Amino acid sequence: MKQSLQLIHEVNLPSTTTSITEVETLIDKACAELNLHEDLYGNILIAVTEAVNNALIHGNKMDASLMIHVGVFDNTEWVCFSVKDQGQGFDPLQIPDPTAPENLMKENGRGVFLMQNLADEMDFEENGTRVNIYFKK
Template sequence: MIDNIQIQIPSLPENIRIVESFIDNAKDQYQLNDDIYGNIMIAVTESVNNAIVHGNRSDSKKNVHLQLALEESQIKFTIEDEGPGFDYSNLPDPTLPENISKPGGRGIFLMKNLCDEVSFKKDGRVAELSFYLS
């Protein structure tokens, strides 16, 4: 079974609620266990928030596109913004002492620790977050 569901939201922080509902619906529809559900909720909302704030610079005329693809053994979320992208290969490590007290920089670190696979495409405008179902 392969499913593919997509939504698009304007870049407003309050639209994170729509993303949370989208993930809740996926949990119910695919009977996701609580561990995977928790990881998905944190990682995907963090990624969408990054797309809104950093990618689209909170410009409500720009959208964030969220896609869920269910494959046999994994569920993959693709988050795409309409911003300029970023250099995802050269991010500071938030666990280093000089970065511990900085307010930002933990989102991608969190995503990499909660997802089974994370990849970036289109100069960083697209994040793909994969979770194994078994």
């Protein structure tokens, strides 16, 4: 069950572009430690770096004084990456559908859609300032 997830790694990162590299290192370490399949690693890498990028740009608005918290949780069935920013939050139900005809040619707006399609489950908490991205092992 997801309720029995245990924290195995956590980092607090400044809202700078170098934090993307730091979170990639965290993902590499966690996936190696948990001996996760290479296909799962690819999905995790893309989804979690997208979540951190969203926290950096949309949540914390590139304000280096605001932190991004990344936690890695694990149990026998699941691994979860939690990304929290210090921004104002948002309503994920208000995100436009990137597959709608009027949005197909837009240059952005696909991040959450991509994350949802790469993860097995995903939810938002704390007024949209925290996203939990779950992957079945």
